[in-house]
Amino acid sequence: MRALVLLLLLSFSPSVTFAQQPEPQQPKQTDEFVPISQLPPQDQLPAAPLLVIAYAFVWLVLFAYVVSVSRRLAKVQHEVQRLESDIAKRA
Amino acid sequence: MPKWFLPLVAVAAVMFAASPFLIANAPYEATMGLVQKIFYYHLPSAWVFLLSAIVCGIASARFLFGGSPRQDRLAYAAAELTVLFGAIVLVTGPLWARKAWGVWWQWDVRLTSSLMGWMVAWAYLLVRKYGGPGSDKLAAGLALFGMANVPFVYISVNYWRTIHPATSVVPTLPVDMGLALWFAVACFLLLFVLLLRLRVYLEEQRARLDALYLSLDE
Numbered sequence: 520m521r522a523l524v525l526l527l528l529l530s531f532s533p534s535v536t537f538a539q540q541p542e543p544q545q546p547k548q549t550d551e552f553v554p555i556s557q558l559p560p561q562d563q564l565p566a567a568p569l570l571v572i573a574y575a576f577v578w579l580v581l582f583a584y585v586v587s588v589s590r591r592l593a594k595v596q597h598e599v600q601r602l603e604s605d606i607a608k609r610a
Numbered sequence: 611m612p613k614w615f616l617p618l619v620a621v622a623a624v625m626f627a628a629s630p631f632l633i634a635n636a637p638y639e640a641t642m643g644l645v646q647k648i649f650y651y652h653l654p655s656a657w658v659f660l661l662s663a664i665v666c667g668i669a670s671a672r673f674l675f676g677g678s679p680r681q682d683r684l685a686y687a688a689a690e691l692t693v694l695f696g697a698i699v700l701v702t703g704p705l706w707a708r709k710a711w712g713v714w715w716q717w718d719v720r721l722t723s724s725l726m727g728w729m730v731a732w733a734y735l736l737v738r739k740y741g742g743p744g745s746d747k748l749a750a751g752l753a754l755f756g757m758a759n760v761p762f763v764y765i766s767v768n769y770w771r772t773i774h775p776a777t778s779v780v781p782t783l784p785v786d787m788g789l790a791l792w793f794a795v796a797c798f799l800l801l802f803v804l805l806l807r808l809r810v811y812l813e814e815q816r817a818r819l820d821a822l823y824l825s826l827d828e
Contacts, residue, residue: 566645566709573648573702574630577655581801584694588808595815602822 611811615804622804625797629790636790645709650790652702653780654798656724659695660760662688662802663727666734667757670750679817682746685753687809689734691802692756696728711773719766720774727763730756 629650639646666688673681703721704714715721730752737749767776783791 564709566643569645569705569709570647573705574651576701576705577651577698580694580698584805585808588805588812592808592812592815595812595819599815599819599822602819602826606822606826 612807615807618800618804622797622800625793625800629794629797632790632793636787637784639787642710645706648702648706650794651798652699652706653791654795655695655698655702657795658798658802659692659699659724659727660763661799662691662695662806663731663753663756663760665806666692666731666753667760670753670757674747674750674754682750683810683813683817684806685750686738686813687806689731689738689749689753689756690809691805692731693728693735694805695798695802696724696731699724700728716773718772718774719770720763720772723759723763723766727756727759730759 633647633650636647636650638644666685669681669685669688672678673685703724707716708714734749734752734756737745737752741748764777766772767774768778780788780791
């Protein structure tokens, strides 16, 4: 009788219950070298266009700024010369 | 313009023309490869961005407490250069991050504080342009805030968890990489000095124009 009760208790114990459940499937981990050509397309981002865009942007922005300051300066200097000649005529 | 200006423009042009060759000859970084070469323009422009924010802040403080129009002109010029070099940093950084981190942008402390510093410089220029009388002092206050942000931008990567590289990267660079980097730093510093002088000269000419208009009215 004692053996029967022990058997029943063991059969309803949590450890036995969990053991009967199917184990959740773990995602497959990559633990070895994968050549770049075998990566999915979203991971094969080429570096060269990014590099070219970065350097082109720097050069273009600096050039545009120098042109912008030069044009503003030329405009102000032209105005200064015009006013100076006006003042000289008045004098 | 001072006598040293044009010879230094020639030197800067030659240095900038030579810099891509030095950068191309620098060794590839092991994990990031080709895209890491953005670093050679990204880092110097970031340093100049922070330097111009400091120049703007110091000149603004001297204008606020001393009232010198010369310092005000220097602050105005430096604020414009902060926007210029900040734009370079905030465009080249995401181009590098897209490949290295897999994202264009991350709201981490270094990137966010840099964006904030850039927006403060924009605010300075907008206040100066559209703020009306007295806007120079209000803008000077903004410049002080922009300068206070600079140490935070610099040390943030050492104190907060971030994916941006820490400040310890530069001293540990191999010689060939360091040579290309310091050459680019010299290029950007020289360019900063020249652009600052040119921009201050523009403000001087504007002040001269204002004085001429006043003399005509009298």
